[in-house]
Amino acid sequence: MAxxxxxRTQLSQEMCERLSRYQITTCQDFLCLSLLELMKVTGQSYYxxxxxxxxxxxxxxxxxQTAYEMKLRKSVNPSSAFLSxxxxxxxxxxxxxxxxxxxxxxxxxxxxxxxxxxxxxxxxATLPVSMGGLDGAVIxxxxxxxxxxxxxxxxxxxRFPTYYDSDEKLLGMTRSIHLYRELTCCSVLKRIMSLxxxxxxxxxxxxxxxxxxxxxxxxxxxxxxxxxAERSNFLTRxxxxxxxxxxxFSIPVILTNQITTSLSSGPGVRADLVSPADDLSLSx
Amino acid sequence: MQRExxxxxxxxxxxxxxxxAGFQTAQELLDTGPCGLSKEIGISREEALxxxxxxxxxxxxxxxxxxxxSGTTRKCTALELLEEEQTQGFIITFxxxxxxxxxxxxxxxxxxEICGAPGVGKTQLCMQLAVDVQIPECFGGVAGxxxxxxxxxxxxxxxxxxxxxxxxxxxxxxxxxxxxEDHQKALETFSLENILSHIYYFRCRDYTxxxxxxxxxxxxxxxxxxVRLVVIDGIAFPFxxxxxxxxxxxRLLNGLAQQLIIIANDHRAAVVLTNQMTTRIGQSQSTLVPxxxxxxxxxxxxxxxxxxxxxxxxxxxxxxPSQKESTIAYHITSHGFRDVQPPAVTASTEGTELNPRxxxxxxxxxx
Numbered sequence: 001m002a003x004x005x006x007x008r009t010q011l012s013q014e015m016c017e018r019l020s021r022y023q024i025t026t027c028q029d030f031l032c033l034s035l036l037e038l039m040k041v042t043g044q045s046y047y048x049x050x051x052x053x054x055x056x057x058x059x060x061x062x063x064x065q066t067a068y069e070m071k072l073r074k075s076v077n078p079s080s081a082f083l084s085x086x087x088x089x090x091x092x093x094x095x096x097x098x099x100x101x102x103x104x105x106x107x108x109x110x111x112x113x114x115x116x117x118x119x120x121x122x123x124x125a126t127l128p129v130s131m132g133g134l135d136g137a138v139i140x141x142x143x144x145x146x147x148x149x150x151x152x153x154x155x156x157x158x159r160f161p162t163y164y165d166s167d168e169k170l171l172g173m174t175r176s177i178h179l180y181r182e183l184t185c186c187s188v189l190k191r192i193m194s195l196x197x198x199x200x201x202x203x204x205x206x207x208x209x210x211x212x213x214x215x216x217x218x219x220x221x222x223x224x225x226x227x228x229a230e231r232s233n234f235l236t237r238x239x240x241x242x243x244x245x246x247x248x249f250s251i252p253v254i255l256t257n258q259i260t261t262s263l264s265s266g267p268g269v270r271a272d273l274v275s276p277a278d279d280l281s282l283s284x
Numbered sequence: 285m286q287r288e289x290x291x292x293x294x295x296x297x298x299x300x301x302x303x304x305a306g307f308q309t310a311q312e313l314l315d316t317g318p319c320g321l322s323k324e325i326g327i328s329r330e331e332a333l334x335x336x337x338x339x340x341x342x343x344x345x346x347x348x349x350x351x352x353x354s355g356t357t358r359k360c361t362a363l364e365l366l367e368e369e370q371t372q373g374f375i376i377t378f379x380x381x382x383x384x385x386x387x388x389x390x391x392x393x394x395x396x397e398i399c400g401a402p403g404v405g406k407t408q409l410c411m412q413l414a415v416d417v418q419i420p421e422c423f424g425g426v427a428g429x430x431x432x433x434x435x436x437x438x439x440x441x442x443x444x445x446x447x448x449x450x451x452x453x454x455x456x457x458x459x460x461x462x463x464x465e466d467h468q469k470a471l472e473t474f475s476l477e478n479i480l481s482h483i484y485y486f487r488c489r490d491y492t493x494x495x496x497x498x499x500x501x502x503x504x505x506x507x508x509x510x511v512r513l514v515v516i517d518g519i520a521f522p523f524x525x526x527x528x529x530x531x532x533x534x535r536l537l538n539g540l541a542q543q544l545i546i547i548a549n550d551h552r553a554a555v556v557l558t559n560q561m562t563t564r565i566g567q568s569q570s571t572l573v574p575x576x577x578x579x580x581x582x583x584x585x586x587x588x589x590x591x592x593x594x595x596x597x598x599x600x601x602x603x604x605p606s607q608k609e610s611t612i613a614y615h616i617t618s619h620g621f622r623d624v625q626p627p628a629v630t631a632s633t634e635g636t637e638l639n640p641r642x643x644x645x646x647x648x649x650x651x
Contacts, residue, residue: 054499056496060492060493066483067441
């Protein structure tokens, strides 16, 4: 929406040409200028410029919905609101399961079972809707090379022996899980940006990123100056794209995180609280 | 009338021509008339007439201002302000401790900023306020509508349904206890459907959409004149990434703050913003401070900081022109934002069970 060209708003042709001479071609460029700058650039009076601002704003502002309309839309399709984890107490606490349309973060110290949980959710997502699944493909972005295809088949065959009773069914399931191995922050971000088309093409219903923390902690040493800003920049960009994908396609997005020690401020250095890494930047 | 031509809000090219032709004050322009002006400067008669109308409007506004009448600038005595403030309503938060330290609740015509770490309850308070602003006047509310601008996608309709249902039930209990006519009448319109229909929701994906929406807000508020609350949930999120030019960010944020102040004053609405926390690395330690920098701290009139103390949530009033700085504890329950100890006369349901949807601090799974 921000990159919408001014040509496609209600502005006149000559105005757009005049603005492009000052390198103002998108709505974003236009709205970042102050009123005085706009007057200079467009050559219009104060009141005219305010009207132009309203025109451009209308072209890229979001649509209004009332909370009531949102509720009605949700209640029309209740079964697709959650992906049940098949762990009954967890489902109860989560009010149904992993929610579709938002990001869910799974954190634990190493060895607790995050990757196993992700593999199990991949199996669940490929099941048909009648069995509690999402009947779709899965995109699995693996940064730690921890994904094991054999384990995947083992879980599927043992958990749902009646459904996955033949080799072809198992192979069919594995064909719908798309694994991407990314080892740097840059490649992870590029992959996230390219997901939109993949989701439509492959009918993806679940995105898993295992794990965000490992690439970030490898590349950004927070003790160095400037790294903290770059790290939070990378995380918020990734987060906003993932949120957009989750909301747009109404699918769950699962991220795994690692545990670090948060050192309390004060005399001496004590390992006090244990909190998820990237807590403050990614989790909004 | 003696206003200089260079200060008039005309197009820059026109101003340049007028200066070149030797015009210095607005009075000279008005004396020349449209035909004379068009001949001297070389513009069409219609353009000259338009320019003169702008000049006349400006001068009229100036004259009204100097005469002390009601112009665009408001002039009043402190006594009038005091009377106005005393009759003004507050938006209650249902947590009486928080209402007390705020001096009654969230004030109209002021900007209130809520800062806090993730998961501490900022969005919960915003959703609670979006419901509470609609409480009818006979129950102590302001009977207004709410605009909710969401930049992070953390607005959950189901949660608002829970909060609204609890609020309606609370009002029903008060009405039963007091048995007054207007209470019953007000309750007819104060239903779940009505509450949800009067929360206007906008989802802004990046800062351009946020800027555009704030430019369009005055028009929207003129059409929906009953709006008394504007919530921007997550003013920091769109501005924290993709900004190499920090001075542009500061300029945009200041412009945003000014527009919000104008909106708050003109439409008698409360503006509530939520902000994130960031780490400031000092020499030997790092502290958590509100994001968006020092200059943003001047934008809000009232600043609340939400934080944790072990497993208890605390709210600190950090900046306020009229109230003392203090800290209170609060709870998030399935009914919404509440006190830690529920008051003696209360609804039949307990209010202190932890919301099953809200994760406790030890478990690290979150929506």
